[in-house]
Amino acid sequence: MNPPPIKKSPLAPAAFPELPPIPGVQLATTESGAKYRGRDDLMLAVVESGATVAGVLTQSTTAGAPVRWCRRQLEAENAPRALLVNAGNANTFTGAAGDRHLLDTCRAVAAALGCEPEQVLAASTGVIGEALPVDEIVRAVPHLASKLSDDAWERAAAAIMTTDTFAKGTTARATISGRSVTINGFAKGSGMIEPNMATMLAFLFTDAAIPRAVLQPMLTAANAQSFNAITVDGDTSTSDICLLLATGKAGNPPPASVADDTLDEFKRALDEVMLSLALQVVGDGEGAQKLIRVEVRGGENDRAAKAVAKAVANSPLVKTAIAGEDANWGRIVMAVGKSGQRVEPARLKIAIGGVPVTEAGKRIDGFDEAPLSAHLKGREIAIEVDLGLADGCARVWTCDLTHGYIDINADYRS
């Protein structure tokens, strides 16, 4: 049942970072027998009573049972107590049985913790359309509940992986009204990545005291610049979930509104954590060898600029050219032209790795390809597009398209 061993992405960080305990949060993982052998594939996170939660979820119209369950609990503003995540089966397009199986697993967690099933959030990732191995998961829950600890962050990040080649986590600190608070986050994701209002799976925990009504707009704003700004293959998952749980154990005075300036530092830290996780997901894009940043400015507005940036970032011809370290900038011109947005070729300026390539609707006179070719041999590629029309701008990250993507997706039912 295990995927073939895949070489660690060359874009992986040297090591998983040191994540400190978050007061009010405990974690456990186990090998449930539901899917993989020889590795943990089930993760339970428990927060103490009094925590708040915010979430962003996939906009897919064929969203999985866990996404629909989380949406319901978030809308009902049920106080969160736990989060159960399994890897290997998405519990998506599994009909009424999928909803029953999900409820069974949440009931098992509620029984073990002494709370309501509606206080248990759930997420699943893996193959679509196969029945959830519910018995294995329910059976594993009491064991998980018995081994909760405050330092299982790396194991938690590893237990939710599917085709990921490394565990993804990060941490940041901030102060709110003089109180020091911490944000920890971990995520998974490698293919089927073009999050739309959400991400693959990302879970963030903080000890800050922040009411739900304040937490949600902060998460939504940070999400727009991080997970919603990445793409691996343009394929939006049915299972994207990003949750932020705040335990309040730091004891800061709760901010009254999202505009409260005591939150400035926390917002920066949240942005930092979300962007770090999003870039780790792109850096583990299936087959990825290079991280590509696409910056668009001069658009008619931000929405138009983002459409142009996504057209470039999702173009298989641009992504294969970068994989081949080929300075084939004409493919960027093509992608800009197909974006459906207003473009005036004579105003369009393209630069790669800081090297200007075009001006006045053509390649710069006396253009020297050498510095551009040198940039393309690196791991981090920067594409800048100036549309020269107005002030709209956008930044999107993607990875190159290599044989590894084909290997992983033509040969393994992920």
Next chain:
Amino acid sequence: MNPPPIKKSPLAPAAFPELPPIPGVQLATTESGAKYRGRDDLMLAVVESGATVAGVLTQSTTAGAPVRWCRRQLEAENAPRALLVNAGNANTFTGAAGDRHLLDTCRAVAAALGCEPEQVLAASTGVIGEALPVDEIVRAVPHLASKLSDDAWERAAAAIMTTDTFAKGTTARATISGRSVTINGFAKGSGMIEPNMATMLAFLFTDAAIPRAVLQPMLTAANAQSFNAITVDGDTSTSDICLLLATGKAGNPPPASVADDTLDEFKRALDEVMLSLALQVVGDGEGAQKLIRVEVRGGENDRAAKAVAKAVANSPLVKTAIAGEDANWGRIVMAVGKSGQRVEPARLKIAIGGVPVTEAGKRIDGFDEAPLSAHLKGREIAIEVDLGLADGCARVWTCDLTHGYIDINADYRS
């Protein structure tokens, strides 16, 4: 300068078909020295005075100089006399010099034939952003004009290829008011294929007598169901041009309107020729091993159905699964869900190769994967999606995504 030798697509027809002469049309090809060595890369077609022309062109906002030139001549309703096509250089994003070079080549043809430059249509395909080798092309024109013949169809189809692995042509006959007429067509295209209101390069010739005002709506209608219904990689070219030239030599009474029922048989023949060429382009999709037909019905309207069909046909995860002959139908669910169109999972029915896979929002009970796996081993794959909402329908063709696509595009500047 030549691309590496690429194995002929397994989806290629056994041989180039026998194309009969079209009265009033003559063709010639040559090795111009502009790009490739050891093969023809320049093609001239000449039609006698009195011909009409219709065309559909790329909607890219970074369209090449030949596209903008053709648009101008079609709008001006200039009587066509010739068509010059070069392979290997797209003359796109080449600034004012690109327009001058184009005019120089049309002037050379006009001088050789004794007509106006505005009566010469032009098309270019190949790398974007490099200066057109105008001297080589201009020098080759008198030689081309001296060797025109009525039977050079296969050589013409071969001279316009870039990464194509086979020459694409077809022919059909019809009668108009009792007169027998012929349509010949040839095309090129392999990558950067998601035509938007046009195609890569396709040229159709008929001896029918059809006024321009009648010819254009027929071409537009046939295009919607053929070239505008195919995708290889979702990348819309800057150079797509499809032209239909009618010499009138068949002597049929010219139809007064596109609704004239003497045109019924001709329309069917035109549809057949266009669809054959479009399918040959997909069948030569870069790295293609399988031809995939995506049928969507039950959509809210035809536009919505086409958006769903395109989401499936452009999904790299669907295309790699089919390359791997993996019955991973969950990825079709994902693609339908990301399309942005209304979907009710409980009504969604998916069938592959005529084998029903889902019902009531889940996999069919007792589903047997064996017949589906057998279908996936074939060369032609059929995906049917019934949204179960209303009567909207669409049909789109694509190919699988294989290592061949990466080989061609990461290693060769096409």
